[in-house]
Amino acid sequence: MMIYYNMVAGWMGFPYLSINNGLTYSYAIGYKLKDKTGEHWTARFIRFKDKSNKAEWGGATMFYEAVPALIKHLGVDPKRTAFIPALSSSETTANPDRSICWIAKACAGICGTQYTDAALSKQVHQKIHTIFNGDGRSAELDKANYQSTKIDADHVFVFDDFITRGDTLSRIAQAVLATNPNCKVYGVAFAKAESVAYCPNPDNDQVPARWDDLWKQGEQEHDAKFKKG
Numbered sequence: 001m002m003i004y005y006n007m008v009a010g011w012m013g014f015p016y017l018s019i020n021n022g023l024t025y026s027y028a029i030g031y032k033l034k035d036k037t038g039e040h041w042t043a044r045f046i047r048f049k050d051k052s053n054k055a056e057w058g059g060a061t062m063f064y065e066a067v068p069a070l071i072k073h074l075g076v077d078p079k080r081t082a083f084i085p086a087l088s089s090s091e092t093t094a095n096p097d098r099s100i101c102w103i104a105k106a107c108a109g110i111c112g113t114q115y116t117d118a119a120l121s122k123q124v125h126q127k128i129h130t131i132f133n134g135d136g137r138s139a140e141l142d143k144a145n146y147q148s149t150k151i152d153a154d155h156v157f158v159f160d161d162f163i164t165r166g167d168t169l170s171r172i173a174q175a176v177l178a179t180n181p182n183c184k185v186y187g188v189a190f191a192k193a194e195s196v197a198y199c200p201n202p203d204n205d206q207v208p209a210r211w212d213d214l215w216k217q218g219e220q221e222h223d224a225k226f227k228k229g
Helices: 040-049 051-074 099-111 134-146 169-177 209-226
Strands: 007-010 011-014 023-033 080-085 155-161 184-195
Touching: 007 051, 011 099, 023 040, 023 051, 023 099, 023 155, 040 051, 040 155, 040 184, 051 099, 051 184, 051 209, 080 099, 099 134, 099 155, 134 155, 155 169
Parallel strands: 023 184, 080 155, 155 184
Antiparallel strands: 007 011, 011 023
16 A cells, blocks of 8 residues: 655655554655665665664764754644654663664754653564564564653654554554653654555655755765774
8 A cells, every 4th residue: 555645844744654553643754665775765774774874974964954844844842842762673772872862862952852762661572674474563563562651742753763564653652642641743764664666756856955965964974084094
């Protein structure tokens, strides 16, 4: 099923994902194409996933402009807004040194929002992207048993690297809402994982040129800072 988006302040804004329990809206920069890995943005997102420090710098540099643009566009009160990182499969609580954590924290500093990496906890589970059917993924996520602390905010933005079906984000949203029933929960990710057949624009030509420049700039800054010799 094709999941449609609206352009929101340069982002792909998804009113609904395949699994969308507790999510008000979800946002991604571009598509990470499962069957077109040489595509410009897809190749970047893969390097980011593979923990290339250079790609992390590129992605971060872009997010430091893209996230404030989104928050400003949505008109939420920064003081009543919290950024929290999603957890990786091997984590029970967030490791602040993981790229999503430090990027979300820096974005919170720029936007003037709250940030906490202590809100979520869960059980360790198998990596979801290694399971190829939806029921298997859902069963594995059942083991995670997400929990959330109280968050003194009206809007909670969950930062993650990729959105696939929305199952992980939905689990997090439901955990947040269980202890914070009056807040709204949003997903924020670098990419929406998709197959070309279900993708309205597999060339990622919807991404603003400015963000392409920012990613390049971040990678160049990384090279300049860590140049050997």
